[in-house]
Amino acid sequence: METLIERLTAVRERIAAAARRVGRDPATIRLVGVTKAHPAEVIRMALDAGLCDIGENRVQEAEAKMAALAAERHRLTWHLIGHLQTNKAKKAAMLFDIVHSVDSLRLAQILDRYAAEVRREAQGRLPVLLQVNVSGEATKSGFALWGWNEQPDVYERFCADVEQILALPHLDVRGLMTIAPWTPDPEQVRPVFRAVRRLRDDLAQRFPAAVWHELSMGMTDDFEIAIEEGATMVRIGRAIFGER
Ligand SMILES: *Cc1c(COP(=O)(O)O)cnc(C)c1O
DSSP states (O other): OOOHHHHHHHHHHHHHHHHHHTTOOGGGSEEEEEOTTSOHHHHHHHHHTTOOEEEESOHHHHHHHHHHTGGGGGGOEEEEOSOOOGGGHHHHHHHOSEEEEEOSHHHHHHHHHHHHHHSOGGGOSEEEEEEEEOSOOTTOOSEEOTTTTTOHHHHHHHHHHHHHHHTOTTEEEEEEEOOOOOOSSGGGGHHHHHHHHHHHHHHHHHOTTSOOOEEEOOOTTTHHHHHHTTOSEEEESHHHHOOO
């Protein structure tokens, strides 16, 4: 049985190799370790191995682990990557360093309100990514953008929401996040990652005042392809922490 450190090292090597294949600097790709269903002690081990970016799906589950790891707060960056219900938005704004899963204008507005209320001055605006669904898979949340390329009204509707989100004073939009559909052959999801990157490039042209740098895409089964297609953050659980 491999140790956590060995698995983490292997993942880092695969990230670096994927980056080099397309001429990217591996240091520009942030590894977010996804620790859902794993206890706080596992996060502590990961931290000791140098993994400081932690992704959690659920606010309540994360809150308990954050409490257990309160002494390490300054070393950890907590990423909320799962769907956020509006009744948990206040806590999320208080606890997390970045929310990847902003998937509606309404959620953004609510998060903005709470960010103003509960975040300390020194924390600044709440960094967020807009989660997009370009594949149309019904089980995935995210702004509905399938066919955005052929259907101008789909894209225009989204842009109208984006415009309002960018105007929210307490959020800091940094890019896009997506979850690709599962397929037996990860190569099949390459067009999904490519479409999200093109969408990001379009948004960067249309809304040049915002910084659209981040592309959070790629998980255990498909992170190398996501990196080849431009991911700046990969969210990896099983390859590091084992099956859940
Ligand atoms: C669970 C999860 C991951 C990590 O998935 P693995 O297949 O374990 O790497 C990444 N992103 C989101 C949104 C998740 O829910």
